Amino acid sequence: METRNSVRPHGPVVIDIENITKDYVMGEEVVRALRGVTLQIRRNEYIAIMGPSGSGKSTLMNMLGCLDTPTSGRYEFSGKNVAEMDDDELAAVRNREIGFVFQTFNLLPRSTSLRNVELPLIYAGVDPERREARATQVLADVGLGDRIHHKPNELSGGQRQRVAIARALVNGPSIILADEPTGNLDSKTGDEIMELLENLYQSGNTIILVTHERDIAAHARRTVHLRDGLIEMDHVGFIPELDLPVAG
8 A cells, every 4th residue: 555655666767857057138147047957857756846046946847847948958858859849849748748737826717617627628629528528527536526617716725726736637647847836825725735746646647846845845755956056956765954754
C-alpha cells in the first residue's frame, strides 16, 4: 500500500534543460533572471522548485511550461528540441502535455465551471458533446460534480482552485505545473488542494510545484532550490537548511 511519502518509480526523462539563461532588458539595464540552469525531470516525479523572490523560479516555470523562450541554452521536451518546434507544436505541448494551475485561478468570471473546464477541449477541436461529457467527469473527479453550473463568484476559493485543476486535467496531460497553488487559500483548504495533487501523483502524473512555502514544498519528493538565477541545491530527502522532511 502506498503512503503519503511513497515515491513512485520514475519513467524516462521528459524535461531536459542545459545551461539555460534568460535576460530581460529593462531600460538600459539587462537583468539576468537565469544564469545557466541545468535540470532533468523524469516522468512520475514530484518536484518542488523553491527560492526567494527574485531567485528566478517564476522564470524557470515559464521555461518549463513553454510559455517563454530562453536567451541561450538547450531545452528538450520528450526528446525534442523546443527551439525547433513551430507555434503549432508549442501550442500542442501547452494544451495537451502540460496542465497549468495558477495561484490566481485564471478562470473566466462570467462562465460556469463547466465552460471554464471545457476551454482546453475547445482549443483542441473536440466536439461539443464529447467535451461536455469529459469536463463533467473531470469536475466530478475533483469533487465538484454538484457545482458544474456555478460561476466563479458563486464558489469558494478552494472550489475555484479545484475548477482550475479540473481544467488542467481535462486533456489528460502527464505533467501538472502548479504555480503557488495554495497561495490564495486558507491552510485547511490548501491542505485539501495538496491532497488532490498527491492523488494525481500517485495516479502517475508528474507534478512540478513552484512555491516559496516550505510546508507546501514538503509534499514533494525532490526539491530544487534557486538563488540568484542558479540552482543552489537539488536534493531528494531531508534538507536541514530548508527544514524539509525525508522523502520516500
